Amino acid sequence: MTKTSTEIQNLVLSFIEQFANSNSATQSDPTFNEVALAVFDYQFQNNLPFRKYAQSKRRSPLLVKNWSDIPLMPIQGYKQLTLSTTPITKDEPVFMSSGTTDPSHRSRNYHPSFKVWDASMKFPFKKYVLPDRDQMTILGLFPGADTNPNSSLSRYVSKAVDYFGDSKSRVFINENGMDYQGIVAALQDAETRQYPVMLLGASFSYVHLLDYLQTHDLTFNLPKDSRLFDTGGFKGQSRSVSPQDLFQTIQKTFAIDRDHYINMYGMTEVCSQCYDQNLFDLYHQFPIKYTKQAPAWVRIKILDTNTLQPVPAGQTGLIAYYDLSNWNSCVAILTEDIGIQDKTGFRLLGRVQGAEAKGCSIAVDQLLQVNQR
Amino acid sequence: MQVINKDTLKIIPVDLFKIPKATFLTEFRYQSIRLGETVYSLRLPIPTLAELNVLINQLKANQKAYLSHLKVAEIIDWIDQAIQCWTNPKCPQRQLAIKLLPVITGYNAETIKLEIKRFIRIFRKKELLRFVDNELNQPEILDDFHPQKSGSLTKAFGPQTIFNVFSGNIPGLQIWPLIMGTLVKAASLGKTSMAEPLLPVLFVQTLAQINPRLADCMAILPWKGGTQSLESVAATQTGATIVYGSDKAVGSIQPLVPSSKPFLHYGYKISFSMIGREALTPEHYPQTIKRAVEDIAVYDQQSCLSTQAIFIERGGSISPLAAAKLIAAELANYQLKRPRAVLTNPEAAAINRTRNQYQLRSLNDSTIQVLASRQNTDWTVVYHAKAGFTNSPLNRFVHIFQIDQLENVPRYLNDYQPYLQSCGMAVDPNRLYSLADRLGEIGIDRICSLGEMTRARPGWHHDGHFNLLDLLHFVDVEPSMEAYAERLDPDVE
Numbered sequence: 079m080t081k082t083s084t085e086i087q088n089l090v091l092s093f094i095e096q097f098a099n100s101n102s103a104t105q106s107d108p109t110f111n112e113v114a115l116a117v118f119d120y121q122f123q124n125n126l127p128f129r130k131y132a133q134s135k136r137r138s139p140l141l142v143k144n145w146s147d148i149p150l151m152p153i154q155g156y157k158q159l160t161l162s163t164t165p166i167t168k169d170e171p172v173f174m175s176s177g178t179t180d181p182s183h184r185s186r187n188y189h190p191s192f193k194v195w196d197a198s199m200k201f202p203f204k205k206y207v208l209p210d211r212d213q214m215t216i217l218g219l220f221p222g223a224d225t226n227p228n229s230s231l232s233r234y235v236s237k238a239v240d241y242f243g244d245s246k247s248r249v250f251i252n253e254n255g256m257d258y259q260g261i262v263a264a265l266q267d268a269e270t271r272q273y274p275v276m277l278l279g280a281s282f283s284y285v286h287l288l289d290y291l292q293t294h295d296l297t298f299n300l301p302k303d304s305r306l307f308d309t310g311g312f313k314g315q316s317r318s319v320s321p322q323d324l325f326q327t328i329q330k331t332f333a334i335d336r337d338h339y340i341n342m343y344g345m346t347e348v349c350s351q352c353y354d355q356n357l358f359d360l361y362h363q364f365p366i367k368y369t370k371q372a373p374a375w376v377r378i379k380i381l382d383t384n385t386l387q388p389v390p391a392g393q394t395g396l397i398a399y400y401d402l403s404n405w406n407s408c409v410a411i412l413t414e415d416i417g418i419q420d421k422t423g424f425r426l427l428g429r430v431q432g433a434e435a436k437g438c439s440i441a442v443d444q445l446l447q448v449n450q451r
Numbered sequence: 452m453q454v455i456n457k458d459t460l461k462i463i464p465v466d467l468f469k470i471p472k473a474t475f476l477t478e479f480r481y482q483s484i485r486l487g488e489t490v491y492s493l494r495l496p497i498p499t500l501a502e503l504n505v506l507i508n509q510l511k512a513n514q515k516a517y518l519s520h521l522k523v524a525e526i527i528d529w530i531d532q533a534i535q536c537w538t539n540p541k542c543p544q545r546q547l548a549i550k551l552l553p554v555i556t557g558y559n560a561e562t563i564k565l566e567i568k569r570f571i572r573i574f575r576k577k578e579l580l581r582f583v584d585n586e587l588n589q590p591e592i593l594d595d596f597h598p599q600k601s602g603s604l605t606k607a608f609g610p611q612t613i614f615n616v617f618s619g620n621i622p623g624l625q626i627w628p629l630i631m632g633t634l635v636k637a638a639s640l641g642k643t644s645m646a647e648p649l650l651p652v653l654f655v656q657t658l659a660q661i662n663p664r665l666a667d668c669m670a671i672l673p674w675k676g677g678t679q680s681l682e683s684v685a686a687t688q689t690g691a692t693i694v695y696g697s698d699k700a701v702g703s704i705q706p707l708v709p710s711s712k713p714f715l716h717y718g719y720k721i722s723f724s725m726i727g728r729e730a731l732t733p734e735h736y737p738q739t740i741k742r743a744v745e746d747i748a749v750y751d752q753q754s755c756l757s758t759q760a761i762f763i764e765r766g767g768s769i770s771p772l773a774a775a776k777l778i779a780a781e782l783a784n785y786q787l788k789r790p791r792a793v794l795t796n797p798e799a800a801a802i803n804r805t806r807n808q809y810q811l812r813s814l815n816d817s818t819i820q821v822l823a824s825r826q827n828t829d830w831t832v833v834y835h836a837k838a839g840f841t842n843s844p845l846n847r848f849v850h851i852f853q854i855d856q857l858e859n860v861p862r863y864l865n866d867y868q869p870y871l872q873s874c875g876m877a878v879d880p881n882r883l884y885s886l887a888d889r890l891g892e893i894g895i896d897r898i899c900s901l902g903e904m905t906r907a908r909p910g911w912h913h914d915g916h917f918n919l920l921d922l923l924h925f926v927d928v929e930p931s932m933e934a935y936a937e938r939l940d941p942d943v944e
Contacts, residue, residue: 127814127815130814130815131811134810134813134814152803152804152807152808154804154807154808154811155807158808158811158812159811159814382799383794383796383797383799383800383803384793384794384799384827384828385826385827386803386826387826394796395796396800396803412807414800414804416796416800430796430797430800430804431797
């Protein structure tokens with residue numbers, strides 16, 4: 079029996095709560111499979127464009143018996159189609175991508191309710207970002223939900239501060255730009271009064287902050303247990319910086335070591351996040367792994383770019399993302415990110431680049447670039 | 452693990468460079484290719500600035516001492532002799548090229564064998580004579596002063612040296628600028644791409660066997676593109692620069708070339724084809740389909756001459772959709788016969804992304820159909836029942852547009868105008884010239900028969916311009932001077 083929207087949300091919620099302390103590698107597959115098939119069935123019945131897409135791939139709930147056979151919606155589908163199992167109401171919250179490749183054509187992910195999204199964000203954040211404590215001072219370097227209601231990362235930043243930030247936590251950026259003096263004051267306060275802080279922002283937020291600190295010749299010796307969190311890359315930004323260079327500057331500027339630096343993998347189109355495991359391992363005194371781990375309600379597969387079939391461990395390919403918390407759009411997504419997986423987790427190697435033509439022949443991406451000039 | 456028997460293993464050294472006598476390169480790196488019991492040890496130079504300077508000076512000296520004194524007709528004769536060697540299947544350089552190029556480039560071995568054979572023939576004497584005649588009314592003005600209709604006597608001079616930056620997309624393409632430069636009596640410094648550094652070296656080796664002094668007016672060597680120190684020396688110390696390749700390559704070299712010197716570049720281009728209803732009769736359509744597929748499959752669309760989109764006219768015995776399906780079937784067939792090269796992650800992902808884009812669109816738009824190889828990216832046809840135009844992510848991926856009248860094609864090409872190049876056609880003679888006229892008007896510079904798109908003629912105005920003329924400067928001796936000199940002749944009354 080196909081479930082209703084409330085039933086499917088409750089099903090996913092109870093799965094999330096049941097396996098909050100588990101992860102993608104340790105959670106048992108049969109339970110995941112059961113819920114994944116129920117979500118697929120619900121989406122097939124209620125999300126017409128996804129249904130049509132599945133049918134074009136000759137897949138339906140009758141034929142699919144394993145979660146890995148659920149058809150993968152290409153991430154462009156969130157730009158080209160309206161993917162929602164519930165009718166879209168006026169003023170319904172929607173997250174939109176920043177439209178980095180084509181500003182006029184952004185991904186849209188609709189959220190008739192945030193119950194599942196919030197649960198999916200909360201437990202892994204605690205586990206991987208704050209494994210050692212329940213609260214800390216969070217210094218947000220990305221606009222919050224009040225500034226940017228259509229950004230999933232903005233909601234994420236606001237929720238992080240709501241759930242886990244103490245009274246000194248704040249977001250230092252809004253529509254007027256970054257409050258550099260405010261950040262400097264907060265960092266100096268932490269230094270003087272010796273309490274740990276977490277800097278939380280998008281990768282490119284740090285580029286601007288570090289520029290400012292360098293110009294003013296400011297460095298900090300942040301107290302023990304301070305940490306730095308970033309997410310995303312530099313797509314579409316005015317300048318790109320290699321992660322190594324960025325991290326070295328961070329280390330010099332804040333005195334934060336590699337084990338206290340953590341990167342999150344998330345996107346507008348999905349409702350969950352994956353994290354580097356090093357902080358978790360550090361505070362649990364496990365051997366430290368720097369690969370990313372997904373929550374129990376997510377599965378990651380790495381696919382060959384040519385055949386779109388899974389590759390053996392240790393080979394690079396496109397990341398396929400199966401996420402139960404994506405109950406309202408598509409449970410299975412084909413990203414445009416390149417990754418590599420082993421038994422400890424996966425690594426993100428970046429967006430797949432446009433194919434570079436070898437000579438005079440022109441490929442799509444290059445033409446787009448040329449036309450944008 | 453492969454068992455290597457050292458007794459039977461043969462090691463053959465292959466130099467991926469060719470420099471004039473009396474010049475030296477001292478630092479090298481090595482790569483090897485193993486084919487059966489033979490290992491080819493490829494030697495690649497790491498040139499220094501000083502070595503490059505010496506090389507260019509030697510090229511200048513050799514040009515002055517020898518090439519500048521040859522007559523154009525003699526140069527053509529020497530080149531023809533080298534080409535004649537290459538038309539012989541036993542030519543050792545040709546054999547080596549056929550063995551190693553499939554490994555180096557990833558292209559199908561059969562395709563390389565066939566295309567090299569065809570390609571080399573366009574440089575035979577009769578073709579070169581046509582070429583220089585086409586470009587210069589009197590090719591002899593490269594040798595001496597010749598009277599012009601204006602009354603002047605004129606001689607043409609090429610640059611003493613040319614810095615050629617070759618692209619590596621199509622094996623052998625580098626020979627074209629190499630021969631062009633030689634015809635205007637310029638010594639050539641050729642920088643090869645690591646994607647295909649072999650064929651020009653082999654060609655100059657053949658030439659060296661026939662005429663070592665002429666071969667010593669050429670230096671071919673690879674280095675990493677964008678090495679500014681080397682490229683700056685090459686661009687400033689030579690008399691002209693010609694760049695084949697991406698906008699990035701052009702953009703990195705152009706600023707290094709002094710504004711007083713000729714700079715030619717051949718960059719991004721898009722080609723397409725047009726199939727008229729008259730080519731879709733029961734008699735003709737099977738051949739039409741095969742020809743259309745040749746233009747897609749040869750060298751996997753890596754050449755700017757390859758088709759990326761096909762307009763098919765309604766009203767033939769088979770519909771444009773039926774023709775698209777036949778093209779898809781023929782691409783599948785071709786894959787069995789001559790498989791496409793293995794792709795890199797970005798190349799394969801670009802195909803999947805574009806396929807997805809159209810598959811998603813087709814969910815709500817019945818005018819679009821995606822016909823594609825299953826389980827891999829071998830070939831893709833996107834059929835559009837509504838006319839339009841777009842380019843392809845390459846590697847055997849083609850868009851097919853149904854159109855009521857081929858005469859309407861130009862109205863869909865506006866956005867792409869600066870990039871348009873060749874058009875392969877299947878139409879009857881009554882429409883050919885009016886269609887050619889319309890295409891010429893919006894900037895297309897080459898029209899050829901369907902199936903021949905990747906094989907341009909040497910006389911072609913490459914990207915719409917002259918090839919040799921842009922490299923030359925002319926000296927006119929005006930009639931006043933001629934008459935005045937006469938008066939100063941002591942033997943004249």
